[in-house]
Amino acid sequence: MAHRMIKIPPMLSATISMGIASLEGALFKEIGNCPHCGGRPMPYDTKTKNYATLILPSGTHTVTVKVRRFTCKECGRLLYAEEPFYPDTRVGSAIVDLALSLSRTNSYSHASAIMEGLGIQMNRSSVRNYAKSELPMTGFSSLYGLPFPNSLISLMGKNFSGTDEETNSILRACGYPSRYHPPEDKSGTAAEFFKKRERNR
Secondary structure, rough: OOOOOOOOOOOHHHHHHHHHOOOOOOOOOOOOOOOOOOOOEEEEEEEEEEEEEEEEEEEEEEEEEEEEEEEEEEOOOOOEEEOOOOOOOOOOOOHHHHHHHHOOOOHHHHHHHHHHHHOOOOHHHHHHHOOOOOOOOEEEEEOEEEEEEHHOOOHHHOOOOOOOOOOOOOOHOOOOOOOOOOOOOOOOOOHHHHHHHHHHO
16 A cells, blocks of 8 residues: 655755764764673674665665674673664664654554655564564654654754764763663553553554
């Protein structure tokens, strides 16, 4: 079934694309002690990860960032630096937050179509999978009548140059997503939110 057209102000989609695109090549390299044994991490290598796929007039473009990896000198485990990704996800946390925020009041298909109108590629199946996950439902603000996650708003219109302070500010604005662990009672998670929504229909 074809999506109905989503009318998005061009300035809004351009502002979003600019902020996300400016993350291209950003290096995330900060890490504390080993979370498993408290040992000292030693640099190992750098991994390139896909943050988002933008839909541009020229076609699609995948924005990638770099994440430093370490090995613990004591226990030998492979560790990742603090990164703007939730555990076990394949796109940036602000993009996941957007999919979940838009799904608050829209079907998964319509949320996917709105994202496409905003210039961000994510199919319905991915939106649905995130909605059934134990990822958090984060804070949001209304822009142009749409619920935008605060993590994405913090990136909009920015032009990051890749300094350590800027990459740290991204992590702070996103709530340090790589540290996220769902609460035992699943409160505040997407799975809980959308189950309640279905029951109330």
